[in-house]
Amino acid sequence: MIRRTLSTLFPPHVRESGEPPLGPRADRYEAWSGVLNFSRRPRQGALGDCWLMAPMLAIHSVDPEFFANAIKVQPGSSKALARVFVEGAPAWRSVNMRFPVNERGRFAYATEEGGGPGWPGILEKACAAEFSGSYAWIARGFAKWGFPALTGVSASTRLVLPSPGELEDLLAQKRPVVASTHMFSTALSRGRQSGAIPPMHVMAVAGAKPDTGEIVLRNPWRPGAWVTLNRREFRRAFLSVDVLDQPLGRSREGS
Template identity: 45%
Template sequence: MAPRILTWRRGLRALLRPGGARAVVLREDDSPLWAPGRPRQGMLGDCWVMASMLAVHETAPERLRALLAEQADGAVLVTLPGAPPLRVDRSLPVDEHGRFLLGRIDGHGPGWVGVLEKAIAEHVAGGYGFLQRGLARYGLQILTGGRGRMLLRSPDAGTIRRWRAEHRAITASTHPLSPRVRTEHGPLPPNHVFAVVDADPRTGHVLLRNPVRPAALLRVDARSFRRGFLAVDVTAPLR
């Protein structure tokens, strides 16, 4: 029998494994902290963090902005819900060509996205490697401080539209066999998390954003959504 998990953080650590992108050096990010743009996932397999960040950004971006306070020396004070403030510098992993490897603002430098990703890595496990695996429910809870709902049965388009009208952040997670499910955008990636941004009750289509390419809007029909996604996580209203 598996040991009883008493806290969400202990449960999260039980799911994570070390590994992930290895940076050659760290480089100071001097890009604007608050440039416009959506969160974009980098080379680290932390879609559960980045899709959650994207889902909250699509719903109530002011909730994310309230987590960060820029300091006079350029560092950022990050206060995750229920956690003590964490001082985070803007030295972030780069490759041998000086290119930032991890999360960033789409179309810009790492900015607030890189800082928040670094803070979550340090808060949860003490390093980026342990963010390689995780569940979206934990990502949403880390960012919002509230317990959401996980559904193993896909909600219909009308329910999703109602949740979005209530300002709830929603993520949807694929499974190992998802590449067998064809959509108009091609096969779905396996074991990946998307942000759900809307749905059309007339046609049943669900609209999603992939944190790897957040500018593109993916349109998935109801049947493919049921077959291709293992779980949907939804927060309480964020406004």
């Protein structure tokens, strides 16, 4: 479903498993040889692919070890195998360990929080090659596409925003949730001590507090920071949420 949907939006392309064409704010590829640390949260870089990175962060918040089963790296190898899902079926893709950097030589796109590209960079590169053929063309999409690409499980969009109690129940069931802001969210969130909520952005729902009516989110640009909203702020700043249709599991470990 995801490839079919994307193909209606993106122009024809030649899929490259090695190095997809660069996107914005990237100057060249450079090799990375660090050690993967799956305990580190994924961090979105200069690429506008929050539709992919927010679901990645939401999944990691629910089960930090989930992605340890999605990447295989041989010690000393210059390549990794990354698992993505195409039409619900696992597809392992070879990814070389070279990643986009900006003109200053800093890694431009997805990274492990506080580290190099790591496992998020590998997965982002595999998705760029598999679903759009380039980094530039993966910088657009809807959050409900990110979940099936990463888990093989579909997601549903809810325009009626869940209550804090409902969100707490969903997360307890290991059903990751992301929330999408709208174009006016910055104006509506002015004056908040923790800053404005970015417009037209996707954030991971990390928790909920039914007793206080608060929702806790993480921004994929700054995944280490909490953003806490009351129910009124949440309804004013966010347009919809996307929820994984089934509990997140590790039944696909051997896939």
